[in-house]
Amino acid sequence: MYRGHFGPAQAERLLWRAGFGPRPGEENRLAKKGLRGAVHSLTHPKRDRLIGPKPVDDDGHPIAPIDAWGHDHLWWLDRMVRSNRSLVERMTLVWHDWFATSNAGVGSQRLMLQQNGLFRSHGLGSFYRLLLAVTKDPAMLLWLNGTDNEKDAPNENYGREMMELFTLGASRGYTERDVREQARALTGWRNDWDDDKGPVNFHYDSRRHDTGTKRIFGNHGHFDWQDSCRLAVHHPKHASFFVGKLWSYFIPVDPPAATRGALEKLYVRNHYAIRPVVEAILKHPLLYNGPRMVKPPVVYLAGMLRARRRGIDTDAWTWLSSQAGQQLFYPPNVAGWQDDRWLDTASFLARWNLVGRVLRPSVLKDDDKAPLNADKLLARALEYWGRPRLTPPTKRALTTFAHHAIADADRKWKKEQYPVLIENALRHLIAVSPDQQTS
Amino acid sequence: MSHHDCTEHSRSALLRKAAAQAGAGLPDIEPGMPLPAGTGLDRRNFLARSLGMAIAVYGATSLAPRALDHGIAQALAAGPPDTVLVTVFLDGGIDSLSVLFPHGDPDYRRLRPKLALADSGLVFPEDTRLRWHPSAAAFHALHAEGKLAVLPAVGYTNADQSHFTSRHYWEVGDTDPRLQTGWLGRYLDHVGKPDNPLQGVSLDGELSPSLATAKKPVAALSGAGEYSFWAPGVWGQVEERMLAAIGSLGSSRGHDKALAGARAVTFQSHRLRQQLEPFNGGFQPPVPYPQSNSGFPDQMAGLAAMLAAGLPLHCVALSANGGYDTHSDQAQDLSDNLELASKTLLAFQHDLEARGLGNRVLTLVWSEFGRRAEENGSDGTDHGAAGIGLLMGSRVRGTMIGEFPGLRGGLDEDGNLKATVDYRSVYCSVLEQWLSTDAAAVVPYAKSFARVPLLQ
Structure with missing residues (x-):
């Protein structure tokens, strides 16, 4: 049995391994229960309850999991996000x-x-x-x-x-x-x-x-x-x-x-x-x-939606998940998915596209305002994702990007425009970073 | 296909297309016509996950897509081969007696009363009887730069005047109508990787018969794949920075296996995006290519970019723009097509040099035959025998290979140019001098063909 410190970082990992990642602040609440209490709360859950907006398709209609192609995937993904x-x-x-x-x-x-x-x-x-x-x-x-x-x-x-x-x-x-x-x-x-x-x-x-x-x-x-x-x-x-x-x-x-x-x-x-x-x-x-694990594609996606408190509102999750290598109800064969082979250059691009689709509704527009300050922009982008923990190399790469991109703003219009673009890019980069692909 | 093509050429092109597509159900080839090499080879379209693009793979049917993917990834990691051979086909039988015309030959104007060209002033210094076609100034320039070896009469004895048959002989590297592997395919079978289809690439959208293998995989690339990273609300300079940052995210490693693996994949993806920019229209060639509706300049520019990106291409085959089966109205058509083809090849060579690839690439330009010395009654020329071949590259010995036999003594009983160099001599020499392979393993009866010095 683990006897080390059980803080938010440990609770965050537990939530990723035993679930689909934390909702905003959930790791802090779970950490307060201590390891025993936290695990017990997961293995002896309360009555089934779905929290948040009900799933709809691209047209805003309720999903049809038995009849519509791909809606089976949406139906279960919704449970992963809201249960x-x-x-x-x-x-x-x-x-x-x-x-x-x-x-x-x-x-x-x-x-x-x-x-x-x-x-x-x-x-x-x-x-x-x-x-x-x-x-x-x-x-x-x-x-x-x-x-x-x-x-x-x-x-x-x-x-x-x-x-x-x-x-x-x-x-x-x-x-x-x-x-x-x-x-x-x-x-x-x-x-x-x-x-x-x-x-x-x-x-x-x-x-x-x-x-x-x-x-x-x-x-x-x-x-x-x-x-x-x-x-x-x-x-x-x-x-x-x-x-x-x-x-x-x-x-x-x-x-x-x-x-x-x-x-x-x-x-x-x-x-x-x-x-x-x-x-x-x-x-x-x-x-x-112990070492990290690569998040399976649906866990990765459900986790992003949970972090954003976003419900299922598009059919796109089915084909985007499929491109990332995991369409629910369609494992590749009777041996299941190959859990040590989730990431390659094709699935990385697919995960990048998943992130883009998660970001789309809340993307900052050209006339939105953002500070002309690299560190503040990074803090804001982290806040967007519920402040996930980053390894030092990832933090360095993001910081360097933000500083260089701010330094590019050598004209008035760029000083006004670039911060918004940089914040959008940081949101994307955080979510695809190796830290967030693994838990 | 232009209106003046001979029906045999049109039909052979259609038959070839059908044969290439038909797989099991072959069309009826005309009696006596050989099947194109690779006919019926299983074509599998598959998404090369390691490339993020769709390619058509021929051969190596027993290999699962995963194995091919692995092979491509291995080849990408191993780096590009030292030498690349590009073959460019001038479809239809180009009139060599116009490309490099015998201005000083007393019989030229007699045989070509209407089509004989006026002195272009583009003298071929190695044989001052000859002049370059005014539309082939780019070849003149390449030759002057010492990067073009010219074969004024390449072919084989007892030339077959059928497009279909003669092209087949060139493709398979033998005058055997039944041979079903291409000469480059046999070379790849001999030295190639069991799992890297990019070692032999056709840019024509379907298998080039010269690349048809017996066991190793080869590929056709046509439609470009999309491997690009688009982020909503990010553009311009910031987007450039963001794309570079993907590489930074993947550039450290650390001890954690999953994290290190995710970082490695992140970096590979970044690198692959750079390598595949040629497919995404996101590249600017370092030299200008001719503007044209034909795909040829884009194909060659894309090829140079792919080579520069380090894709593991070794043998590449494609057709140049236009058709050269000029039975009628030869003057204008040949002039237009030749100008675009030669300018594109010049641009390709300069592109390679600008990218530092000049020493790695050899380009062989060929056609299935030359044309009759005597013009026909419809301002055109009919099928001939020997014709012109070209070898282009920075390491090429830019001198004539073989000689121009002259119109008086150099024509056969049909009035066609006799070959002074056998095309298999060229193949054997390319295999040995450029690809460092024993030609006997690839070309039947290799010993019987003289070798010609190709390189400096």
């Missing part, structure tokens, strides 16, 4: 990445949102129950061919990924035989097709289930889909997989062996409950004095 339960939304994002399902394969925003609700309600609960719910979730049944898997024509897709990506890890404690037997155990799910509605009526049909004996991880039995999930979670290699993967969403370096062991015990002792493990990770010293 008072930041950790719950962040955990929902974790599970979306963990059980990565893409609407590119599902083809139904309704089913994707339904799955999203499942991640939200189970997000801090029991992993076993979450796994059961995911296994029979319609979007997942379509995505990994669960309803194609029947006794006469088994489909190994879900059974394999369930072990490889969801519960055990690649080649960790299972064989190809286990994959085949898991597939048999998982048979029985089906759905109908409606020409208007698409896939409907997802249900379990025992006639499609293979009732024969299976041998999974050395156990024999007439296993079904629930047994399949139970055997995976009870597998001796599951706890280490779970702890390692969950940890990696919050802290970018491996846990020390002792920490890992303790977290595994904590997890198993609490019957595969997620919340205690998350709590322990959020209190770990490495979260506060």
Whole structure:
């Protein structure tokens, strides 16, 4: 457990890792609770409440998350920005990445949102129950061919990924035989097709289930889909997989062996409950004095909107997020987003453009007034973003820019005009600075 | 395509275009016509993330876009190659007997009663029978500067007078109608990188057959990508400062891995923006290029800017402005097209020099054949055999390669100019002297072609 100073800087990092960054002043309020109180407030949030203006599209109409392309993204982004339960939304994002399902394969925003609700309600609960719910979730049944898997024509897709990506890890404690037997155990799910509605009526049909004996991880039995999930979670290699993967969403370096062991015990002792493990990770010293992490694109965007107290008011966030490498409900594949590959020259430009779109409504116009003073301009631009903390090299680069640009103002019209331009540029540069890309 | 093109030329151009686009479903090529090299090569349009621009990639189908991106990024980081070869194609068969005309040859006026040019005064000092076309003053100037090697009669024996076939022979570097890799493509297959498509670039918007490879990737660049940083409410001097500040934000490192990574990407983005300015219309060439509706001057100016920006281009192929298949009304068309092409090439050379790139680039100008010595009845000329070739560059040995054979003894039985240098001699010499590669690995029967000294 972290025993160092827990001030606004630490609270700010916690808010970025366990949520979507602070609203103005939120890190100060959280710091006053101390580490324990702060973490508890995140893991035991109050009743769900959305704060701020309701989401609208470019025309000012309410968004249509089930029907309009891209509005699913807006809908969830809105929750990230406005929910008072930041950790719950962040955990929902974790599970979306963990059980990565893409609407590119599902083809139904309704089913994707339904799955999203499942991640939200189970997000801090029991992993076993979450796994059961995911296994029979319609979007997942379509995505990994669960309803194609029947006794006469088994489909190994879900059974394999369930072990490889969801519960055990690649080649960790299972064989190809286990994959085949898991597939048999998982048979029985089906759905109908409606020409208007698409896939409907997802249900379990025992006639499609293979009732024969299976041998999974050395156990024999007439296993079904629930047994399949139970055997995976009870597998001796599951706890280490779970702890390692969950940890990696919050802290970018491996846990020390002792920490890992303790977290595994904590997890198993609490019957595969997620919340205690998350709590322990959020209190770990490495979260506060360990290295930084690159913010995922939607976290970066939601954080800027939170800092500006701005609601969702444009469709542009969908395609801009997509260019930055993260369109919600469209992870690249079943392994989810590559969290160590968020930044490259293309996504940097996309993030620059995201910032520009955030800045646009409040951009200073030519006839606005700003002081002819580099340091004051920097202070004002920092204030605009809720006074984020900057590293010395970033502060130097910004200060140098502002001073040079002020020095360029060698005529009367420039002295009047340039300060406004410089303040606009500083707002942009602060938000794209390496400090703000990471937390 | 101008009105007086021969139908075979128009048709071959269309067929080539169709072949290049068709991929699997090939059009019916006329019997006897070779397929252009690279026909059916898989074309993949992909967004080069490391460039922030769309390019069309040919070949190396097994490589995922990510691998190509990685390759481009690696090549960008490794820096530009030491030498660049640019090939400029004069489409249609340019009339060499007008570009460098045999003013002092007694048969010239007999064979060209209407088209013979008056003495331009632009004497070719290495063979005083010859004069430069009045519209080719830029070539005269380049030659006087010692930066232009002239091949007055380059070709091959038993020249094929089909646009399609003869061009194919030049493109593949062999008189084999079935060969499906270009001579530059085979060179890149031999020495190129497995994952950098920018090593072979066509600026024609589609694959240049001479660049067609068997395994390594090459690319076509056409539409410019957008890699620019626009900020609302920031312009002018302040914008310039802001763009420079992006580089400053990325210039320190520190121990934190994520922070150092974000800084590195910030700096790379800054650098890339500078490198790609040629695509964003944001560059001013250091020398003036001719004004024209043709894209050729812009393409060459953009190429110089790309090279100056350090993009990892090694072999570049493009077509010059205009069509040179002057079966009729030759005088005016040739004059206009030649003037623009030659002035553009001169500007390109001076541009490279102004950017300090003169020693790195060699430009080869070629056409599929020359034209008949005797003019036809419609103020034009028909397909011939040997024609003019040019090599331009600061390191070029600016003297004649081969000789002008004269109209009396230098014509074949069809009345076309005989070659005094085989085009494969030129290729072998370019490969060995400029690209430092064993020509035998690229050009079939390389040993049988004499080498000509190209460089100083």
